[in-house]
Amino acid sequence: xxxxxxxxxxxxxxNTLASTDRVVVLVNPANTANVLTISxxxxxxxxxxxxxxxxxxxxxxxxxxxxxxxxxxxNNGFVRIxxx
Numbered sequence: 001x002x003x004x005x006x007x008x009x010x011x012x013x014x015n016t017l018a019s020t021d022r023v024v025v026l027v028n029p030a031n032t033a034n035v036l037t038i039s040x041x042x043x044x045x046x047x048x049x050x051x052x053x054x055x056x057x058x059x060x061x062x063x064x065x066x067x068x069x070x071x072x073x074x075n076n077g078f079v080r081i082x083x084x
Contacts (some may be wrong), residue, residue: 015081019041020039022037023043052072053062053073062082068082
């Protein structure tokens, strides 16, 4: 068997994703780092179920505990990035 292991930084970058693709996730990097994969559908489902909101704006999201550059959804259901 050939040794074809590569560093994550050496992997190609995808420009698009299909629902059957898998996303590489680094788990617990500070203690016992491990690399796992998750399907794109399950990844999006997980984010959607845990995304905070609704918030009216960045100020409300900040007050609600959303970190800077964190995702939240607004009162219309649109996903936003907290920028301030």
